[in-house]
Amino acid sequence: MVSISANTAVADDVHAHSHEEKRKNAIKGAFFSEYIDMFDIYLPVVVLSxxxxYFQPPNLSTATETILASLVFITTLLGRxxxxxxxxxxxxxxxxxxxSIYxxxxxxxxxxxxxxxxxxxxxxxGxxxxxxxLRFIDGIFLGGGYTGAMPLAIEYSKKEKRGFVGGLIIAGFPAAYVSINLVTMLMFALFPLSGMDSPYAxxxxxIPFVIGALMAAGLALYYVYKxxxxxVWQSESGEIRQKVPLHDLLKGKSARNLLQVLIMMSGFWLTQNIxxxxxxxxxxxxxxxxxxxEMTATLIISYSVLFFSYIGSGLLGQKIGRRRFFVIVGPLIATLGAAILWALLHVPNLSLPTIMLLVCLLAVLVxxxxxxxxxxxxxxFVTDVRATGFGLGFSLSVILPxxxxxxxxxxxxLMPFNLTAVVLLVLGGLIGTVGALMGPETKDVDFSTH
Incomplete structure (x- = not known):
């Protein structure tokens, strides 16, 4: 009898250790998926701009150059x-x-x-x-990169740790932004840019594109083997998994949930883009x-701060509630955030340290x-439509902003141009708040019954 109990305890320990290992691997995979996704998204913005x-006809007008440059980035967004x-x-x-692997x-x-x-x-x-x-096709694959990885990580997370995990995953974004800027600065130092025939051109x-491709290959292998x-998904019956997720998303409760998420996210995407x-x-x-x-240094400092503030936001949302967090922060963005942006745009003779401080405060808040x-x-979203609901709620809402x-x-x-960004920041904060108020609190949602 003692032997059977001892064997059972050992088996339970092995199972617990195995589950914990699966949890850690899923969370690491989601973090690096976000990191590599953002690294690739910003390649044309930072490296290629x-x-x-090199790709365009010579002697284009400034307006035509601007349109062609924006297409490289916009097509990626449209593919997502x-x-x-x-x-x-x-x-x-x-x-x-x-x-995730595909x-x-x-x-x-x-x-x-x-x-x-x-x-x-x-x-x-040509x-x-x-x-x-290729950037459009890249956007399609990038849009799918986190659609599997993030639900997988959140479903493996303990309920009381989901806030931290979500904040850690999204911290891959500022980490990627800092990395790609440092890599680009190194490329400029090693291979100077001075016209069409220069080494950088x-x-x-x-080289940064090859680095991005190699990181993606490493991540794919990580998902295959680790x-x-x-x-949670496996616990769903086969009959449920045979349903078409999009059909279920467009009717009943899931449709209302998607609409609410789209409204909230449209507001926060607008503030994010500013x-x-x-x-x-x-x-x-x-x-x-x-x-x-000076601009690069300011951005690198602010994005380095964001790495930690995202994790802090996740922890605070876990403590006070996700909905309450949005309802508090949205109006703060529309007031304090708008005031900081107005100061940056209108207060004369700001010193560089003051600019850096204000940019960090603005970025952290907004x-x-x-x-x-x-x-x-x-x-x-319920398990059988969670990945589709998350993917569409996260990506479809980016288009209008x-x-x-x-x-x-x-x-x-209607107003001076410099004031328009402030007005959009106010509108975005308010739209995000209204969207959050339309939904319930979620921090106590149980995935095993949801």
């Missing part, structure tokens, strides 16, 4: 919702792990193909067309006239919801 002339839908369905029907392998291959692209001198306008097409820019399928896209060029470069080095968002959206520059242009007919 200085040499887009499609990827979230396709790979969300794969994750809900075939498993989170398979969706999507990561896909964007690794496409990123490598971009690194091998010839320029305008070789292929003419070089630019190939770049845009011919092949220096290709990450186990979600036990900080991550408009702030660097519209504020730091064109309004405050920082040098390239982007703080993202430390809670990953966990919250996963908790809003991505046209923030057009909204600023329209608003400039």
């Amino acid at each position: 200085p040499v887009l002339f 919702p499609l990827g979230a839908l396709l790979f969300g369905i794969v994750a809900d029907k075939l498993g989170r792990r398979k969706a 999507s990561v392998s896909g964007f690794g291959v496409v990123t490598l193909l971009i690194a091998l692209l010839p320029g305008y001198q070789t292929l003419g306008v 070089a630019y067309i190939l770049l845009v097409v 011919q092949w220096g820019w290709r 990450v186990s399928e979600s036990e 900080i991550t896209i408009f702030l660097p060029t519209g504020v730091l470069l064109h309004t405050l006239h920082l040098s390239g080095f 982007t703080s919801p993202w430390g809670v968002i990953v966990t919250y959206i996963n908790e809003r 991505s046209f923030y520059a057009f909204y600023m242009e329209w608003l400039s007919a």
Whole structure:
């Protein structure tokens, strides 16, 4: 009898250790999936922007150059919702792990193909067309990269740790941004850029793309050999997994949940875009006239701070509740955040340390919801549609806020242009708050019954 009890205890210990190992591996996989996803997303913005002339006809007007440059980034964004839908369905029907392996392998291959692209001198306008097409395809795979990985990690997390895990996963974004800037600075130092025939223009820019492709290959192998399928997903009956997730998402309770998430996320994407896209060029470069080095240093410091603030937001959301967190932070973004942005745009003669401090405060406040968002959206959907719901809720909501520059242009007919970004920040904070108020608290959701 004693022997049987001892054997049972040993078996329980082995099972517990195995489950803990699966949990850690799933969380690591989700963090690196976010890190590599963001590394690849920002490759054209940071690495390729200085040499887009390599792919374009010579002697273009400034307006045409701006449009062509924006297409490289926008096509990736447009591919993300499609990827979230396709790979969300794969994750809900075939498993989170398979969706992660397929999507990561896909964007690794496409990123490598971009690194091998010839320029305008070789292929003419076909070089630019190939770049845009590959970035669109890359966006599809990138959109699927986190659709499987993040639900898998959240489903493996203990209920009381889900807030920390969500914050840690999204911290992969600022970590990637800092990394890609440091890699690019190294490339510029090793391979100077001085015209079409310079080392950076011919092949220096290709090295970060190869690094991104190799990291994706490593992550795919990690999921193959180290990450186990979600036990929560496996516990669903085969009959449920045969359903079409999109059909269930568009009716009944799941449809209402998706609508609520889309409204909330549209608000927080709008505030996020003001900080991550408009702030660097519209504020730091064109309004405050920082040098390239000063702007890069300011952004690297602020993104380094964000790595820790995202984790802190996740922990705070776990303590006080995700919904309450959004309802508190949304109005703060619309008031305090808007005041800080107004100061950066209108107060003259700010010193560089003051600018750095204000940018850090603004970035921490305005982007703080993202430390809670990953966990919250996963908790809003039942298991059989969770990956599809998370993917669409996260990615589809980015489309309307991505046209923030057009909204600023329209608003400039009614007010000074520099005030338009402040107004959009207020609107985004309020929309995010309204969206959060439309939904329930989720921190006590039990995945085994949800």
